[in-house]
Amino acid sequence: FTLDRMVMLFPAALVIALLGGLESILSAMVADNMKGSKHDSNKELVGQGIANMAAPLFGGIPATGAIARTATNIKNGAVSPVSGVVHGVVVLLVLLVFAPYASHVPLASMAPILMVVAWNMSERKEVANMLRLKNADSFILAATFALTVLFDLIIGVATGLLLAFVFFIRRMSEATRIHNQESHPVLAKREDPSVSMYAIEGPLFFGSIDSLESSLLEHVQKKPKTLILLMNKVNYMDTSAEAVLGNIMNRIKRHNGKLMIVGLQSQPKELLHKTGLFHKIGKQHFFDHHDEITG
Structure with a gap:
């Protein structure tokens, strides 16, 4: 644990923190849309920051809010943060007690479950309406979706934010x-x-x-x-x-x-x-x- 190592790791740590916070806020927004509620972004990010500072002390890695698991929780009747705690306890039990059995579950059988969850939280009507506009917002949506599917969520969201920033600057400059x-x-x-x-x-x-x-x-x-x-x-x-x-x-x-x-x-x-x-x-x-x- 040296100053040189801290300087070397700081850029990567900053990117991980920013993208982790972004994905968690996206998860909270999905939950808001599904439940009709309003989350507290400061509380979400502070809680995640404390957890991600403590996790490495026990050999853990940074974690974020998970969109798929959040949507699954809500679809199954979750109404409070307790559901997240229960989810964490269940995952811990699976890892400690049922890991040998869980390893035999084929990934091919889990993939359709995730696909159904993604379909249920996709807000298809809103996406279709936005794509019909054929403007900058629909282009950003299509590009973010394509990059997320072809690569991963981090690349898709980061590119989407960059495109949104560029188009925002353009619109603001045209307003002058x-x-x-x-x-x-x-x-x-x-x-x-x-x-x-x-x-x-x-x-x-x-x-x-x-x-x-x-x-x-x-x-x-x-x-x-x-x-x-x-x-x-x-x-x-x-x-x-x-x-x-x-x-x-x-x-x-x-x-x-x-x-x-x-x-x-x-x-x-x-x-x-x-x-x-x-x-x-x-x-x-x-x-x-x-x-x-x-x-």
């Missing part, structure tokens, strides 16, 4: 909109061609900064004296978007111009305070409403 406000009343009142205004909608993060850069930096090349950003519909900003905003500010300042921001929400404002960009732009250039802009 940047509109030129040439006909805005504030601009009409000022009648100053050197002042430009853009309205930004949606989250600003690493998946959407391309549209932010292409729309605003291209406009900055025209050397406007004042750029006004309406950001009252931006509820989230990450450091990638903050860096782009800082780049825009620096380019405008090179031309002796100024950047004004209107309607900044709490999370983006907190981020700009932490990075110092809020003070670089200047407190006097932030407004709660566009009617407050005077110069």
Whole structure:
């Protein structure tokens, strides 16, 4: 038990812990759907973590919630966690007392039992409805199912999570909109061609900064004296978007111009305070409403 060995084993242990927790939560969700209940994820994961830290001390290996056994328990009338305890005791007795007899049970006779259990908990109607949609969710479902059958649950679920993450980032980036406000009343009142205004909608993060850069930096090349950003519909900003905003500010300042921001929400404002960009732009250039802009 050395530090070098701990460092070597940590990545594998982390992956096992994450996938074990994921499979246990999946088991709990299957149980919820079958019983109409609601599990406590924190309790499930803490209990599993304690058990998996204790098991190796007795020569055991990491364990997770088992979807097939959970579904079988519920189908046979289980209504409380006691059923899991009884199941564990029965398995222990089989191992200690009936192992010689259990070894003669052919696996071929157990396979159909597992297939029936899987069929009963498969939620066929919901799967069929989702596949008929022919969208990103149906693709993720089909890919996860195929990989789980062809390889194993860990590969299927890990790939499904990765695909879900990629499609989520894509959907979030498409939700970001940047509109030129040439006909805005504030601009009409000022009648100053050197002042430009853009309205930004949606989250600003690493998946959407391309549209932010292409729309605003291209406009900055025209050397406007004042750029006004309406950001009252931006509820989230990450450091990638903050860096782009800082780049825009620096380019405008090179031309002796100024950047004004209107309607900044709490999370983006907190981020700009932490990075110092809020003070670089200047407190006097932030407004709660566009009617407050005077110069």
